[in-house]
Amino acid sequence: MPTVVMDGVFKVTRRASGGAAGAPSSLLSGQVAYNETDDTVYIGFGDDGSGNATSIRAFAGAGTFATKAYVIDAMSDAGAGDMLKSEYDSDDNGKVDAADSADHVPWSGVDGKPGNATSSVDGFMSSTDKGKLDGIASNANNYSHPSGDGNLHVPATGTGNNGKFLKAGATAGSGAWDNVTKADVGLGNADNTSDANKPISDATQSALDAKAPLASPTFTGTPSAPTASAGNSSTLLATTAFVANAIAALIDGAPGALDTLKELADELGDQDDALSALVTTVAGKLAKSANLSDLTDAAAARTNLELGSMAQQSSSNVSISGGTISNVVFDGGTF
Numbered sequence: 360m361p362t363v364v365m366d367g368v369f370k371v372t373r374r375a376s377g378g379a380a381g382a383p384s385s386l387l388s389g390q391v392a393y394n395e396t397d398d399t400v401y402i403g404f405g406d407d408g409s410g411n412a413t414s415i416r417a418f419a420g421a422g423t424f425a426t427k428a429y430v431i432d433a434m435s436d437a438g439a440g441d442m443l444k445s446e447y448d449s450d451d452n453g454k455v456d457a458a459d460s461a462d463h464v465p466w467s468g469v470d471g472k473p474g475n476a477t478s479s480v481d482g483f484m485s486s487t488d489k490g491k492l493d494g495i496a497s498n499a500n501n502y503s504h505p506s507g508d509g510n511l512h513v514p515a516t517g518t519g520n521n522g523k524f525l526k527a528g529a530t531a532g533s534g535a536w537d538n539v540t541k542a543d544v545g546l547g548n549a550d551n552t553s554d555a556n557k558p559i560s561d562a563t564q565s566a567l568d569a570k571a572p573l574a575s576p577t578f579t580g581t582p583s584a585p586t587a588s589a590g591n592s593s594t595l596l597a598t599t600a601f602v603a604n605a606i607a608a609l610i611d612g613a614p615g616a617l618d619t620l621k622e623l624a625d626e627l628g629d630q631d632d633a634l635s636a637l638v639t640t641v642a643g644k645l646a647k648s649a650n651l652s653d654l655t656d657a658a659a660a661r662t663n664l665e666l667g668s669m670a671q672q673s674s675s676n677v678s679i680s681g682g683t684i685s686n687v688v689f690d691g692g693t694f
Contacts, residue, residue, distance in 0.1 A: 374694050380422075382415045383694035392694055397422035508532035 372383065376395040383392050386403030387410055393400050399422035403412025417423045449456055466472075476482035484492075504510065508531040520536035526543075527534050541547050571578060584596040589604055610618045617623055646653055654660050661670060672678060 372692055372694055382417065386412045386415055388412045393420070394422070399423050 372386070372390065372392040374383075374392075374394045374396060378394070378396050380394060380397040382394070382399075382401045386392060386401070388403050388406040390403045390412065391400065392402075398420045399417045400419035401415050401417050403414075404416045405413030407413050444451075448454065473482040474480075475485045476488075504512070511532060511534075513525065514534065514536060516536065522538075523536040524539055525534055526537040541549055584598055586598045586600045586604075587593070587595045589608060591601075617626060645651065651657075651660075
């Protein structure tokens with residue numbers, strides 16, 4: 360088996376003192392990590408088939424095992440005491456001494472007791488509200504409605520008054536349901552002429568006759584229209600200005616000898632040989648988007664670039680056979 364000599368420093372994955380205690384959230388199978396906070400060394404256990412550990416176990420360090428000093432200290436923190444009845448029921452009344460003081464609690468010390476009632480919250484009645492309630496006289500709700508003008512009730516509607524309005528009478532205090540007339544709302548001259556029979560003036564009719572129809576209009580004189588913006592391809596009218604601007608943009612300052620389609624065609628026809636040579640030259644070049652995948656002989660190219668077999672290995676799976684590696688630090692990082 361080939362031997363690789365490595366001269367360097369290996370560092371495991373670690374967490375400095377002052378960070379959170381506990382294991383890292385994930386490790387590779389067989390990867391080691393050390394947490395300075397709980398002084399524990401962890402290792403990735405098992406393999407999920409992709410090199411990742413299926414669990415993480417603590418296997419070394421003071422934080423891994425409970426020492427005798429730790430157990431003694433934990434027990435002393437828990438406290439100790441005599442659990443005889445004489446200790447918790449000194450007066451032998453059947454209740455823990457600490458509960459005796461809870462038999463009687465001052466009203467001021469009761470938490471959560473209701474306050475005085477309000478218009479939106481239930482509660483106790485205050486002495487002020489009780490005095491008001493006691494002061495309400497008998498038959499206080501025995502009310503009689505006034506019958507004078509301005510205080511009368513609305514007349515009953517009845518089925519025969521559907522859609523009618525309350526109309527005041529000629530005398531004070533009188534009123535009855537009735538229909539609204541044109542005169543009631545100031546429209547005494549209105550009639551029910553249909554839209555088709557409503558007349559218009561001769562002047563209005565003459566003005567309408569002089570207008571062009573909306574559908575397929577025929578214009579006379581010198582009509583004008585707004586000029587659409589350059590490049591507009593909608594159904595707007597193309598004015599002479601729009602057309603002239605489009606032609607000028609197409610020519611775009613071309614010299615007089617090349618400002619027509621025929622002149623361009625003649626010029627391109629004279630350049631067939633040059634274009635053919637250019638196409639041949641371009642066809643022999645590597646495509647930038649191929650990223651060297653279109654090389655005719657990739658092995659010869661690697662040799663010319665003095666690249667060894669490591670140039671073809673994955674960065675996550677490098678194999679080194681023989682040789683010496685010096686001054687290298689392998690750092691597992693932190694978690």
